[in-house]
Every structure is written in C-alpha cells, then in structure tokens.
Amino acid sequence: MIVRIGLSSCGIAAGGLLVKEALAFAFEEEGLGWELQQTGCIGMCHYEPLVDVIHQDGSINTYGNVTVDTAREIVVAEMSGAALEKYRIATDREPNDCLAGQVRIALRNCGIIDPESIRDYTDRGGYQALQKALTRMTPQQVIEEIKISGLKGRGGAGFPTWFKWNATRQEPGDIKYLICNADEGDPGAFMDRSLLEGDPHAVLEGMIIAGYAIEATSGIVYGRAEYPLAIKRLGKAIGQARAQGMLGNKIMGSKFSFDISIKQGAGAFVCGEETALIASLEGERGMPRLKPPFPSQRGYWDKPTNINNVETLANVPWIIANGGESFAAMGTADSKGTKVFALAGRIKRGGLVEVPMGMPLREIIYGPGGGIKDDKRFKAVQLGGPSGGCIPEALLDTPVDYQSIKNTGAIMGSGGMVVMDETTCMVDLARYFLNFTQDESCGKCVPCRIGTKRMLEIMERLCAGEGQPGDIELLEMLGQQIMEGSLCGLGNSAPNPVLTTIRYFREEYETHIHDKKCPAKQCKALITYHIEADKCKGCTLCAKKCPVNCISGEAKKPHVIDQNLCTKCGTCLEVCPSKWSAVSVS
Amino acid sequence: MSCSCQTEEKAAIQRVSTETQISALEELINRYKGVEGSLISVLQGIQEMYGYLPRPVLEYIAKRLDIKKARIYGVATFYAQFRLTPVGKHLILLCQGTACHVNGADKIEAALCDELGVEMGGTTENRLFTLTEAACLGCCSLAPVMMIDGQAYGPLTPDQARKVIRGILKQEEQSREEVGA
CATH class of the missing domain: 3.40.30.10 (Glutaredoxin)
Incomplete structure (x- = not known):
C-alpha cells in the first residue's frame, strides 16, 4: 500500500x-x-x-x-x-467532478509523482523526449515540430514559441542564453508555482530541449522570491538532473552541453517584461528598454537570448514525445493545445484546471469550478490580472482562445481567472488593479508613471463618493493616452481593468458618481449599517464583537449603531445570527 | 585583506552586527566579488542575515565591491523584497492578491492592525511582529490568506487571524518563561 x-x-x-x-x-x-x-x-x-x-x-x-x-x-x-x-x-x-473535462498536458504529472524524485519522473516517460531530440532530431527539426504544434507563449502575450526559438537560433554568436521566466507576478495566478512545485523536471526537460533547439550554452530560471518551495524543489531537480547526465557536458552522450542555474527575483511585477527581466538578471533595477533590438538579438549580457514561460516549457517534452500534430489536434484554429487556469475568487471549487483551448468560460466556471460560492449570482470573471479585463455574464459563452478573449477587451494572460459575484464592486475592483499597476510602474515612461497616478486618484474619489460628472470620460481619455504613450506591456495594458469595467459596467460607475451609492455595497464611504429594531433580539453579540465599541443597547433589547463612530467594518453583519439577520446594509 | 580606507566603514558595521554576521558578510563579499550582475543576490544575502538592509552594511559593501552607493540604493528601493528598516521577530505577509481582495482581505487587515496595534507596514513595540503586504502569495484558493515566517494561514476570518497572532504570542510567553525558569 x-x-x-x-x-x-x-x-x-x-x-x-x-x-x-x-x-x-x-x-x-x-x-x-x-x-x-x-x-x-x-x-x-x-x-x-x-x-x-x-x-x-x-x-x-x-x-x-x-x-x-x-x-x-x-x-x-x-x-x-x-x-x-x-x-x-x-x-x-x-x-472527482473537478477533473471532468480536463485534459492534462502541462500538468500531466502534478499530483501523481513525487516532485523531489527524478525516478518518479523517468518512470512516467520523463527525459525520453530529450533523448529523442538529442539522438534523432536536429535542432531545426525540433523547432519544426514546435511549429507544427502551434504552441504559443503561455505567459501572456501569446507569441508563437517556434518563431522566438528560430529567431534566437539564427542569430550569430557562440554564446546564447535560454531563460525560463518563473516570476509569476500576476495576483490571482498560481499555475507556474504549482508546476514548479509539482513537476520541476518537466520544466527542466523543456528548457534543455529548447536550449538544444536554439543552441544555447546555458539556461537560467528567473524565480520568484515569494515561492520558496518552488525554488527549493527546482534546485533539487537540477542537482538530480546533473548527477544523471541530463545536464552538464555532453548530455546523454550527445555533443550538446548545457547547464541551468537559478536566479531569484526580488519582487517587481514589471520584470515579467522581457527586457526588464534581463535588466534584473544583470543586477539592475528592472526597467524595460525599447525594442528592437529584441532579446533574441541582444539580450542577457547583450547575447542572443530566448525567454519562455514555465507552462510553455512544460508543454515542450510532451510535444516532442507525442508529436506536434497531437498537440495541434486539441484546441481551436488559432489557439492550439491546452491551457492551465488558476480558478479563484468567489468560486466554489478554487484550484488549477487544464482544459483544451476553446472551451467556453461558462463550462470552466460551472464545470471544474463548480459554480459560484454560496450560490450567489455570477457577475464577472477577470482574466489576465492587472493587464487584463473583466468579462460580464452576457459574454460568458466566449470560448477561451487568444483572439476571442482579446475581442472582449480582456487578454488570455498567464491564466489567472478570478470569479466575481454580486458582492464585488466593479469600480472598487478596477481601483484595486490600478493601485497595483500604479505601485508597480517602474517610472520610466511619464504617461504610465503619472497617468496611472491621476487615474487612481479619480478611482479613489469615485469609491469615496466624491465622483464628479465627466470622470468616466476623463478616465477613458487618460487610459487611451497611457496605452499609447508607454514603452512596455505594463503601461500598454494598465488601463485595461478600468476601461473594460467602464465598457461593461458603466451604470455602476454612474451610480457611484450621481447617486453616491455602491450597488455591491462594498465602498465603505457609500454604505451604512443599521440594526433593524423589530428583528434585533438583543443578544449583545454585535456589541461585544464591534472593534470600535460603537454599538449600544441593553441585553434582550434592540441595539443601535452610533453612525459617527462606525468604521463600517461589517463585523456586526457577520456575527449577527442568521436566524435573526437584524443587521442590514444600505 | 582590508585597507585603511575601509576602517571607518568596518567600525560602523561592527556596531550593527554580531561576529557571526561579520564573518558571513565577508564570505558573501568574497563569493560575489568580481561577479558581474550579482548586486541583487548580494542584497538578498544581506537581508537574509540581518532581516533588513542596514545602512552601514550597504555603505561597507559599496566600498568592498566597488559599486556606487546611489546604485545600491536605487536597486534596494526598486524591489518590493528589500527593506531598509528592521523588522520584528515574526514577519506577517498579508496577501493583497485579487482572490484575497474579493474575499475580504481588508477585513483581515483591519483585524490584524487592531490586534497588533500597528498600521500596515508597522512593527509592534515589543519588536515581535511586523505587518506587511505581499502582492500575491499564490495560494489563491485559500483566500484570504497570510503568511507568517513562511507558513501560510487560510482561508481566514478576522477572528481566526487574531487567534493565530495570539497563538504565537502565547508560544513566545511560554518560551520566555522556560528561559526564566
């Protein structure tokens, strides 16, 4: 047993x-x-x-x-x-129902093997793709196989993987680098963490094959400091791979030599951008620069460099082992294969799911996701994190493929899928994302640095009940200018959460501005808590739990909230026994 | 192998360091001296030793590694990981990720601030706790979640968050009593 x-x-x-x-x-x-x-x-x-x-x-x-x-x-x-x-x-x-409809390619070993055992990995066919590539394929044939598979970058931008490999391969030079971007900074996404923690050898094997295809001399994993366990397991896996001759000089008896090291990032969202990541690897502030030259031409230490995301690389061994056509047989015309999503937020069954491209959002949320928590009403799903957008209920049948998602104003992103119900305020959510990107803007481009600040000020005003007519139009104009006037993907997409929520939830913005109300009852400045005298039995629970002692009343008699002292923390609503439900919000 | 121009800086680091920290620092410097692009790794090493980046130590490595102080300060303030002020014994990272946000991270924050008597970013007077934010801990299905000394706690309610803090406090008191006895 x-x-x-x-x-x-x-x-x-x-x-x-x-x-x-x-x-x-x-x-x-x-x-x-x-x-x-x-x-x-x-x-x-x-x-x-x-x-x-x-x-x-x-x-x-x-x-x-x-x-x-x-x-x-x-x-x-x-x-x-x-x-x-x-x-x-x-x-x-x-x-379990959670696994229904899933097709596990990138996650093929997660939850099955011991991630700290190379033997477990090889027992399930691990490193056979590498052997096939090294002994029976030329680097050009490897790239051709990836081209047939239709694999696109899973980190966000969705650029064809083969094209990047080929570009780096064709650059002259003796020294070339392969970098695995494992700096998963998108709040609400944890696909890469799970992959690195659950199947680190799959990522390593993908890196070695990619290294062979572009004729790289060494590989670097740019890891995230907040993921200590992922870094630890990856480090262990590298040691095991070296000991077994999968890394180092003349891998598996071939002429190809390649080694991998880990560098830890220090926490900066902008380092997901390739040129910023390279600056960070070189020990500098992670600030993007103008492209071209592309990293494939001049990257790490000015050498040709190819950067791929963790999930992209984890797909590579499967494609080489099973052939590009098997991968391309899944998904849609424009988006091949599968995609891993991190389901979170107001959803019953949060977790990781891997589904074929093209599955409608509704099927993911109500299938493996199990629907909305507490059977509340679905309101929106946020895709692509701070660079993405919110998709409303009317578009819930949108298939998940790069183009269809883009058409909604959101982006596929790295796979974070945060579900929201009627209790989420879309204005507050947009403010939340903008606060994030404002904080993470590196400051190089003025429209991004100052523009996001101005937008954030307006969003804070709206949530504080101080919105003015014209604010929505001002947000739209600023958003457009920031997108046009910024160098990198962070600035190009920072206004997206605001613009998509205006597009689909404009009335909610208008209610904040004109009626000074928050329909989701989340913006503290726009709500008040009341105790309904006819329902309150005077159990004193709320008075005991109130952190600012603003509830008074005798035992067994209706209690009253002192509105001047109330901080609107919502504790009274939470603790009031459901059989009475005496606390209301308006 | 220190020359006379470094004595002033050396004296300054001695005021903020233990003997073990100084020898570990020397080891760190020797490991990265002349290795291009290693500033972030050096700073990570220092933070691991001290819990933050003490100014005298930064000035010392500026001299030893021949890196301009301004550049070190620029990198140290760019990344979220680096801290320029000391932290308490237990570092609380409260996740501010999207999933935590929509699941009520603000209420956890209010409860923690109240329980500890500090604002976000602050350290308690007894230097036991520092409360800080993390962009996302990547445990979204446990939202709302916090991490203390590398251990994640979630899904939290305000009351549970308070209980975790009280539990650690109790352990601290017990270990102090044991030492006293």
Missing part, C-alpha cells in the same frame, strides 16, 4: 505536514509497512490536504480535507480493506 499526500504550498498551508506526521505515526502504531509519499498539487486546492491511498491492485481512494484526526480514521478503515466513505471524494474509476 502506498499513501500519497499533496504537499505543495497550498497543501502545506492547509495543514498537510501535520497530516503527514499523523499518518506516519498511525503507520508506526499499527505496525504497518505502508509507504508514505509526497506529491505536488493535483489542482483541487479547496480539498487540501488531499490523501490518496493506492492499493496493491492499483485502485485508489482519494480523501479530501483530511485532518490529523481523520488521517487516523482513514488508516484504520483502509487496514480493514474498507474506504472511509464520508471523507472519500474520488476513486481511480470515479474521478
């Missing part, structure tokens, strides 16, 4: 390490020789900690939300050959 526990960041945060200890303790106490394995994220983050019990005959019971206590119960039940039904969420024959 093998017991497998999900230990990526989300599993650990949910208490996975304690569950692992509890399992080990139970094995010892019961005198069981069962094997305890760790694995990465299967994507069902809302069920973490997840435990798989793999029986001798290969059948699997999967348990969700396992605690220290249930871990023991599970062991006891499984010892007697039974499953603990109340915690079982899936078996190998009946996969």
Whole structure:
C-alpha cells in the first residue's frame, strides 16, 4: 500500500505536514509497512490536504480535507480493506467532478509523482523526449515540430514559441542564453508555482530541449522570491538532473552541453517584461528598454537570448514525445493545445484546471469550478490580472482562445481567472488593479508613471463618493493616452481593468458618481449599517464583537449603531445570527 | 585583506552586527566579488542575515565591491523584497492578491492592525511582529490568506487571524518563561 499526500504550498498551508506526521505515526502504531509519499498539487486546492491511498491492485481512494484526526480514521478503515466513505471524494474509476473535462498536458504529472524524485519522473516517460531530440532530431527539426504544434507563449502575450526559438537560433554568436521566466507576478495566478512545485523536471526537460533547439550554452530560471518551495524543489531537480547526465557536458552522450542555474527575483511585477527581466538578471533595477533590438538579438549580457514561460516549457517534452500534430489536434484554429487556469475568487471549487483551448468560460466556471460560492449570482470573471479585463455574464459563452478573449477587451494572460459575484464592486475592483499597476510602474515612461497616478486618484474619489460628472470620460481619455504613450506591456495594458469595467459596467460607475451609492455595497464611504429594531433580539453579540465599541443597547433589547463612530467594518453583519439577520446594509 | 580606507566603514558595521554576521558578510563579499550582475543576490544575502538592509552594511559593501552607493540604493528601493528598516521577530505577509481582495482581505487587515496595534507596514513595540503586504502569495484558493515566517494561514476570518497572532504570542510567553525558569 502506498499513501500519497499533496504537499505543495497550498497543501502545506492547509495543514498537510501535520497530516503527514499523523499518518506516519498511525503507520508506526499499527505496525504497518505502508509507504508514505509526497506529491505536488493535483489542482483541487479547496480539498487540501488531499490523501490518496493506492492499493496493491492499483485502485485508489482519494480523501479530501483530511485532518490529523481523520488521517487516523482513514488508516484504520483502509487496514480493514474498507474506504472511509464520508471523507472519500474520488476513486481511480470515479474521478472527482473537478477533473471532468480536463485534459492534462502541462500538468500531466502534478499530483501523481513525487516532485523531489527524478525516478518518479523517468518512470512516467520523463527525459525520453530529450533523448529523442538529442539522438534523432536536429535542432531545426525540433523547432519544426514546435511549429507544427502551434504552441504559443503561455505567459501572456501569446507569441508563437517556434518563431522566438528560430529567431534566437539564427542569430550569430557562440554564446546564447535560454531563460525560463518563473516570476509569476500576476495576483490571482498560481499555475507556474504549482508546476514548479509539482513537476520541476518537466520544466527542466523543456528548457534543455529548447536550449538544444536554439543552441544555447546555458539556461537560467528567473524565480520568484515569494515561492520558496518552488525554488527549493527546482534546485533539487537540477542537482538530480546533473548527477544523471541530463545536464552538464555532453548530455546523454550527445555533443550538446548545457547547464541551468537559478536566479531569484526580488519582487517587481514589471520584470515579467522581457527586457526588464534581463535588466534584473544583470543586477539592475528592472526597467524595460525599447525594442528592437529584441532579446533574441541582444539580450542577457547583450547575447542572443530566448525567454519562455514555465507552462510553455512544460508543454515542450510532451510535444516532442507525442508529436506536434497531437498537440495541434486539441484546441481551436488559432489557439492550439491546452491551457492551465488558476480558478479563484468567489468560486466554489478554487484550484488549477487544464482544459483544451476553446472551451467556453461558462463550462470552466460551472464545470471544474463548480459554480459560484454560496450560490450567489455570477457577475464577472477577470482574466489576465492587472493587464487584463473583466468579462460580464452576457459574454460568458466566449470560448477561451487568444483572439476571442482579446475581442472582449480582456487578454488570455498567464491564466489567472478570478470569479466575481454580486458582492464585488466593479469600480472598487478596477481601483484595486490600478493601485497595483500604479505601485508597480517602474517610472520610466511619464504617461504610465503619472497617468496611472491621476487615474487612481479619480478611482479613489469615485469609491469615496466624491465622483464628479465627466470622470468616466476623463478616465477613458487618460487610459487611451497611457496605452499609447508607454514603452512596455505594463503601461500598454494598465488601463485595461478600468476601461473594460467602464465598457461593461458603466451604470455602476454612474451610480457611484450621481447617486453616491455602491450597488455591491462594498465602498465603505457609500454604505451604512443599521440594526433593524423589530428583528434585533438583543443578544449583545454585535456589541461585544464591534472593534470600535460603537454599538449600544441593553441585553434582550434592540441595539443601535452610533453612525459617527462606525468604521463600517461589517463585523456586526457577520456575527449577527442568521436566524435573526437584524443587521442590514444600505 | 582590508585597507585603511575601509576602517571607518568596518567600525560602523561592527556596531550593527554580531561576529557571526561579520564573518558571513565577508564570505558573501568574497563569493560575489568580481561577479558581474550579482548586486541583487548580494542584497538578498544581506537581508537574509540581518532581516533588513542596514545602512552601514550597504555603505561597507559599496566600498568592498566597488559599486556606487546611489546604485545600491536605487536597486534596494526598486524591489518590493528589500527593506531598509528592521523588522520584528515574526514577519506577517498579508496577501493583497485579487482572490484575497474579493474575499475580504481588508477585513483581515483591519483585524490584524487592531490586534497588533500597528498600521500596515508597522512593527509592534515589543519588536515581535511586523505587518506587511505581499502582492500575491499564490495560494489563491485559500483566500484570504497570510503568511507568517513562511507558513501560510487560510482561508481566514478576522477572528481566526487574531487567534493565530495570539497563538504565537502565547508560544513566545511560554518560551520566555522556560528561559526564566
């Protein structure tokens, strides 16, 4: 028997390490020789900690939300050959609904293998694509295969991968670099973290194949400082690959030599832009520069450099092993293959899903995502993070492919998909994103540096109930000018969240400006909390919990909120027992 | 191998460093001396040792690595990771990602500020806690989430956030009592 526990960041945060200890303790106490394995994220983050019990005959019971206590119960039940039904969420024959409709290419090993074991990876066909490329394909043939696959960059821009490889390959020079951009800075996205934590060798193998195709001399992973576990596992994987001859001199007996090192970023969203990333790698402030010259011509230390995203690279070994045509058979005419999305926000089942390109947004949100939390009404889905936009309910049947998403005003982005319900204020959300990009603007281009500041001031005014007629038009004009007058993708897209919310939720802006009301009841300056005297039973709970002691009243008599002192934190609404629901917001 | 012009800077770092920190700093300098483009790695190394970037240490490495102070300051202030002021024993990173934002991170922030008696970015008087923001911790399905000393907590309610802080405080008190006994 093998017991497998999900230990990526989300599993650990949910208490996975304690569950692992509890399992080990139970094995010892019961005198069981069962094997305890760790694995990465299967994507069902809302069920973490997840435990798989793999029986001798290969059948699997999967348990969700396992605690220290249930871990023991599970062991006891499984010892007697039974499953603990109340915690079982899936078996190998009946996969959980979350996995329905998913096609796992980039995530093929996540949640299955031990990410810290190269043997687990090779047992599932790992490094065979590399061997195929090195022994049976020329670099040009590798690029041709990627071209046939139709793979486009999964980091956001969606540029054809083969084209970038080919451009770097054709540049003259003895020294060329391959960089893996693992600085996933988009708030609301965690695809790359899960991949690096769950299957680091897939990314490494993709890098080595890419390195071979462009004839690079070395590779660098530009990692994110906030992802310590991903960096640790990747470092371990590099060590293992070196020891087994997949990295270093004359890889797998071929003439190709290549090694990979890790450099940690220091936290700057703009470093997702290629030229800014290169500046950061060189130890400087991460500020973009004008292109051309493109990194493929003059990149890291002025040498030809190719930069690919983590997910893009994780797809590469699969394409080489299975052929470009198999990859191109999935997806749409313009967008081939699959895409990993990080589902989060007001959704029932948050987590990672990998679906074929072209699947309608609705199917993703209501299929693997399970629909909206607390069965509230869907309002919008945000794609592409601070550079993207909000897609309203009317466009929920939009297929996810690069062009269709672009037509809505949003972008595919790296795959962050944040779902919002009726309790999300679109004006506040746009303000939130603008606050982010304003903070992250590197300051080089005036329209971006000052323009986003002016836009943010207007957005803050709107949320504070001080909006003026004409503000919407001013935002639109500023947004247009910032997009036109900025050098890099950050400035080119910073106004997107504001512009798309104006486009689809203009009335909500108008209500903020003209009626001084927030329909979603989120903007604190525009709402008041009341206790309805006829419903209040005087249980005193709200008065006890109020952080500013602004609620008064005798026990068993209706309470009153002092509006002058109220900070509108919403605690009273949260703690008021649902059988009375005496607190209202207006 | 220090020359006389460095004695002033050396004396300054001795005031903010322990013996172990000084030898680790020398090791760091030797590792990166002459390695082009390593300034960010050097600063990360210093922050790991001290918890922040002490000014005397930055002035010292400017001399030793022959990098202009202005350039060091420019890089140190550009990236979110670097801090120029000391932090408390426990660093609380409150996630400000989109998922946390729509799931009520502002309420967690209010509860933490109230519980600790500090504003966002502040350090408690007893130097036990520093409360800071993180752009996104990447644990979006646990939103709203915070990370303390590398351990993530989520999904949080304001009350749970307070409980986590009280739990750490209790541990601190216990360990102090043990030392006292």
